[in-house]
Amino acid sequence: MAFLEIRNLEKTFGSVRVLKGIDLDVEEGGFLVLVGPSGCGKSTLLNSIAGLETTTGGSISIGGRVVDRLHPSQRDIAMVFQSYALYPNMTVAQNIAFGMEIRGVPKPERDKAISQVADMLQIGHLLDRRPSQLSGGQRQRVAIGRALVRDPLVFLFDEPLSNLDAKLRVDMRTEIKRLHQRMGTTIVYVTHDQIEAMTLATKIAVLKDGLLQQSGTPAEIYNNPANLFVADFMGSPAMNLVPVTIGSNGAAVSISTGRSDSEPLVLSIPNAPAGLAAHAGREAIFGIRPEALTDRDGADRNARHLAESECLIEVVEPAGSDTFAVTRLGDRQVTARLRADANVAAGETARLVFNLDKAVFFDPESGQRIL
Template identity: 75%
Template sequence: MAFLQISGLRKRYGSLEILKGIDLDLEQGGFLVLVGPSGCGKSTLLNTIAGLESITEGDIRVDDHSIADLHPSKRDIAMVFQSYALYPNMTVAGNIAFGMEMRGVPAEERKAAIEKVAKVLQIGHLLDRKPSQLSGGQRQRVAMGRALVRDPKLFLFDEPLSNLDAKLRVDMRIEIKRLHQSTGKTIVYVTHDQIEAMTLATKIAVMKDGVVQQFGTPAEIYNNPANMFVADFMGSPAMNLLSGTIERGSNGLLVSLDRAAGAAIKLPVATDKQALEAHAGRQVVFGIRPEALTDPEGADRNARTLAENDCLIEVVEPAGSDTFAVTKLGGKEVVARLRADARISAGQHARLAFNLDKAVFFDPQTQARIA
């Protein structure tokens, strides 16, 4: 049985519906990331779990007990906020101990708990400092320590890294992952950053306009997007989504992609051919990730269906471990991910390999996945 269950959850403000029937479940010790663009409802959903927002319909259960009508203080949930919310006049130790002090925990127990948490988060040397003397990453560790020391059933994180610079975000992401692995706690985490979602989660819920577009493991979300929104939102660079036409060839189905100059590129269909048979002669959206479009030498040798074509390279972007090349197909710019030492130049034609095992197809009207 799931440890956290959210069933038919709706949240309305008057006639405005923010959450539109959310159904999610998470195993004990799992790490659920709610991800989506600003205004999609992810923070509202987190606040309903915390009890900071009431719900209009549905239920929220933790460890098979409904918490939907419980006061926040009775839910045994700890929350880490985006703004840290530390008391500036207290030391680090005082901030961590404050909640325990309010609950009447004896001084010796508080001291032992502070030392234990400080060791886990590597902030023992900061206990006597005030928040103003700490960096952003150190403040976030203190905020995490204040939550950890309570030993709750469930941790909630509301965009905890959004105020940090790029390098510090990476460092803190590793710390949060390490914290989850060492404590085994159940976590629900909100972010608009799909890299955070992919690297931290055991389960991801991709949200848009108050609706869960897809719920699954990071691999399921990335490799098998349910619709064009998920395909475009998850991945950096994003999946290439190109207008194409399904045609019948002598050896089976093909997808035809127009080029700015020259004949259209025709690629064999390697995925669910039966589902695409009904779309023969019709337009589809062809999706392929940048890493599945590469130089022939860098192509996946385990791929069952590889097709090579010459493409005019418009832009080359060296990125250290990779080189990104931009070409144009199906009337849109297409990003290919090549080896760092790939010999390629802007303004010239280059041979690119399409790994069609990784291709996906969408209906251009409904934007739902076809195959």
């Protein structure tokens, strides 16, 4: 039985359906990350779990107890907000202890909890300062500390790193993951940053327009996207998505796409999805991640099915540990991820290798994965 269960959750604002029958499970100690574009409903879902929004339909259970009609204070959750929400007239220690003080926790217990949390978050030297004297990362640690002393059943994080600069985001991401590994508390975390989602989550839920598009482990979401939206949204750079024509010759399946600078690209697809052969003579969308399109020396040595083709390179983007090369298949710009020292130049052709073990295909009309 799941620790956090969300069943057919609905939320409307007036005539607008914001959540449209969401079903999700999170195991105890799991780290669920809700991702999606702005307006997809992820913050509304988080606020519904917290009790800050009254749901229109469905149910929410935590630890086997239905909580969707309980006051937020009765749900045994703690929330960390994007804005930190610290009291400016209180010290760090007072901010951390405020909730315990309101609940009547004796001072010796409060002091012990503050000390433990300060040691865990390495903010012991900041306890006498006020929020205005702290950096963004320090304020976020204090906000997390205030949640930690609650020792709740579930932690809720609402885009907690979005106000931080790029390097500090990476540092705080590591701290949050380390904290979760140490405490083992169930976490639900909202972000629009899919890199955060991939690195933090034990389970990712991708939302769009109030609908759950797919949920699964980071590897499942990344390698086996259920539809075109998930394939395009998850990953940086995004998955290459190229319109192709499906061909067949007996049991063999091939794909082809035109190129303005040379002959059409034709690839034979071994072990093709069963549904792909049924698309013979029709269009499909061929999906391949940039790291599965690379140079010879960078190709996966364990791959079973590799195909090569000469491709005209339009743009070269050195990125330190990698080099990204942009070419064109059909009418689409396609990105290949090459070794840092790959010998490629804009305006010249290069032999690129397709790892067809990693290829996925989608129906262009429904957008759904072809299985």
